[in-house]
Amino acid sequence: MLLATLPAQYARFLGTDWSTDVEVWPDGRAKFVPNGLRVIESLLLQRFPPEDVAVCYPDQLDQFVGEDTRVIGIHAHNPLGITFATDVYAGFYGRECEPINAAEFRRLVQHPAMENHREHLRVIVGGPGAWQIEHKQLQQEWRIDCLVIGEAEETALDLFERAVRGEPLPPRVECSSPRLESIPVTRHRSTFGVVEITRGCGRGCQFCSVALRGGKSIPLPQILANVRHQVAEGADHITLTTEDLFLYQQGKKFQTNRRALKEMFEAVAAVPGIRYISLTHGTIAPAVVEPEVIEDLSPVAVGYSVHRHAASTHPENRYAMMFVGLETGSVRLFKQFMKGKAYPFRPEQWPEVVLKGMQVMNRHNWFPMCTFIIGLPGETREDTRDSLDLLFALKDAKWCVIPTLFVPLEDTRLEKKEGARIARLTDLQWEFFFTCWRYNMDFFRRQRSVQWKFNMGIPLYYYTLGRRLFGSAMKYPLFRLAHFPEWCLRRKLYLDFSGRMHPRYQVSGEVEIPAEHRRPELPVLT
Numbered sequence: 001m002l003l004a005t006l007p008a009q010y011a012r013f014l015g016t017d018w019s020t021d022v023e024v025w026p027d028g029r030a031k032f033v034p035n036g037l038r039v040i041e042s043l044l045l046q047r048f049p050p051e052d053v054a055v056c057y058p059d060q061l062d063q064f065v066g067e068d069t070r071v072i073g074i075h076a077h078n079p080l081g082i083t084f085a086t087d088v089y090a091g092f093y094g095r096e097c098e099p100i101n102a103a104e105f106r107r108l109v110q111h112p113a114m115e116n117h118r119e120h121l122r123v124i125v126g127g128p129g130a131w132q133i134e135h136k137q138l139q140q141e142w143r144i145d146c147l148v149i150g151e152a153e154e155t156a157l158d159l160f161e162r163a164v165r166g167e168p169l170p171p172r173v174e175c176s177s178p179r180l181e182s183i184p185v186t187r188h189r190s191t192f193g194v195v196e197i198t199r200g201c202g203r204g205c206q207f208c209s210v211a212l213r214g215g216k217s218i219p220l221p222q223i224l225a226n227v228r229h230q231v232a233e234g235a236d237h238i239t240l241t242t243e244d245l246f247l248y249q250q251g252k253k254f255q256t257n258r259r260a261l262k263e264m265f266e267a268v269a270a271v272p273g274i275r276y277i278s279l280t281h282g283t284i285a286p287a288v289v290e291p292e293v294i295e296d297l298s299p300v301a302v303g304y305s306v307h308r309h310a311a312s313t314h315p316e317n318r319y320a321m322m323f324v325g326l327e328t329g330s331v332r333l334f335k336q337f338m339k340g341k342a343y344p345f346r347p348e349q350w351p352e353v354v355l356k357g358m359q360v361m362n363r364h365n366w367f368p369m370c371t372f373i374i375g376l377p378g379e380t381r382e383d384t385r386d387s388l389d390l391l392f393a394l395k396d397a398k399w400c401v402i403p404t405l406f407v408p409l410e411d412t413r414l415e416k417k418e419g420a421r422i423a424r425l426t427d428l429q430w431e432f433f434f435t436c437w438r439y440n441m442d443f444f445r446r447q448r449s450v451q452w453k454f455n456m457g458i459p460l461y462y463y464t465l466g467r468r469l470f471g472s473a474m475k476y477p478l479f480r481l482a483h484f485p486e487w488c489l490r491r492k493l494y495l496d497f498s499g500r501m502h503p504r505y506q507v508s509g510e511v512e513i514p515a516e517h518r519r520p521e522l523p524v525l526t
């Protein structure tokens with residue numbers, strides 16, 4: 001993920017050659033690829049014989065594209081690097097820097113193997129980032145016959161068949177959410193052993209592209225079949241993929257189904273050959289509603305985790321990592337753009353929910369990776385201060401915090417809004433940004449010698465490049481990242497870590513669920 005944020009033109013100086021070092025089977029097929037592509041492959045295998053379908057990396061295209069090839073399907077996760085985080089971090093190296101993702105994708109679509117056989121083949125591009133190509137109006141230049149936007153289970157097969165018959169394709173197809181039974185069992189291994197457990201989310205955050213996907217849970221037998229297919233091809237690591245872990249087999253109104261979750265975790269862990277299990281996303285409110293769910297899942301989530309940290313109390317120092325979107329500390333913005341995230345709590349309770357949820361997770365050795373969005377539409381200085389206050393209250397948490405800039409993703413309710421620009425960040429937003437990274441640096445720092453070099457490099461960066469690119473608003477926040485003593489930053493920054501400032505928020509004993517949202521009875525795990 002960090003790789004995606006590097007600028008292509010400097011990548012070779014940053015030692016990233018390993019990233020194109022791919023693993024292939026003796027015949028040149030890819031050993032593992034993104035799960036979405038495996039789904040498309042499974043659909044094709046329902047209609048075409050296995051010898052007619054090949055899944056490969058760009059470097060092996062020559063081996064598979066020839067006179068008989070009729071269609072090439074490309075998975076686009078982040079083809080132009082214009083999602084959260086990616087272009088922000090590449091921007092630090094200069095305005096014209098293109099993220100490595102974008103350069104690699106261009107190399108792929110302009111591959112000679114495709115150029116040489118253009119006359120008899122069609123190119124179809126799909127995946128979560130396909131919209132970016134349309135957004136940057138590159139479809140024609142890259143000679144992409146059809147862009148597929150959204151979930152393609154009920155659309156892809158028909159398009160590929162039309163391409164094979166040599167029929168013209170629509171330039172753009174927008175898909176709707178498939179029925180559960182249309183999602184096929186995947187036949188081969190995916191990167192990081194990604195196995196979907198749910199799809200969609202009904203919480204309705206206005207900036208989120210998956211919010212519009214219809215919610216469903218993949219049946220346990222299908223999950224286990226997918227896990228076994230991964231293991232059969234050498235995987236010992238499964239990533240349970242979901243927009244929100246706690247939606248798995250959920251009850252009414254986001255009621256967490258502890259029993260089903262525990263059963264699923266244990267069943268996956270029991271598949272012979274599995275050594276590691278990772279999680280993707282989850283919301284924080286369920287951990288506050290029922291802290292027991294974190295306790296129930298910890299033997300697998302922590303016990304099978306690949307991550308280790310000295311701050312973990314697990315006998316082997318393992319900790320569970322899950323992506324949690326906290327997004328803002330401003331109740332005003334929260335109410336406006338993402339109030340469903342806190343349910344069953346009220347938006348006004350968001351800071352309390354975050355602090356309590358973090359306490360529950362940390363207690364069980366879950367160290368979440370949390371995102372915040374800077375520059376949501378209409379964000380005022382007061383809103384940024386609110387986020388800083390929440391960040392301050394989390395200063396002793398065990399976590400990783402990733403500040404991102406607002407990107408108006410296509411197919412979201414905010415798609416027409418203006419995105420945040422790194423060059424226009426205010427001093428407070430810079431403070432938020434670099435305080436997050438200071439936390440991460442301190443929590444994950446391994447070698448002190450490396451830290452010193454980094455600290456000294458920061459002023460150098462500021463005076464040679466940073467100041468010119470982003471102005472003086474970044475200066476003192478950046479110096480905090482470089483561990484300048486807090487007493488000399490106190491008067492320049494909003495947060496004061498010198499010990500004189502008291503957090504505006506504190507963890508409460510219990511966060512009360514509003515009466516109107518209380519459920520008659522929560523399920524009891526027997």
Ligand code: B12
Binds near residue numbers: 002033037074085126
């Ligand atoms: C797993 C995952 C990863 C893994 C990928 C490994 C893997 N094996 O897939 C890792 C951790 C590497 C990763 C990294 C990143 N990810 Co990611 N990732 C996901 C996640 C959680 C699940 C993907 C998945 O399997 N979904 C289920 C499958 C079935 O859905 P799908 O991939 O969309 O595929 C469907 C369609 O897109 C389409 N389709 C897919 N491929 C093709 C190909 C053709 C030819 C056709 C016709 C159709 C088609 O059909 C499929 C079936 O419906 C999603 C969130 C989500 N739940 O989708 C985010 C998500 C896709 N990632 C996202 C982002 C932003 C990133 C990063 C850029 C993060 C970063 N800033 O660093 C990086 C980029 C990585 C890179 N190098 O390009 C965003 C994309 C936002 C956007 N719309 O542009 C998402 C949506 C998360 C989010 N809500 O923000 N990611």
Ligand code: SF4
Binds near residue numbers: 208
């Ligand atoms: S809770 Fe997460 S997945 Fe669901 S709509 Fe909000 S941001 Fe999207």
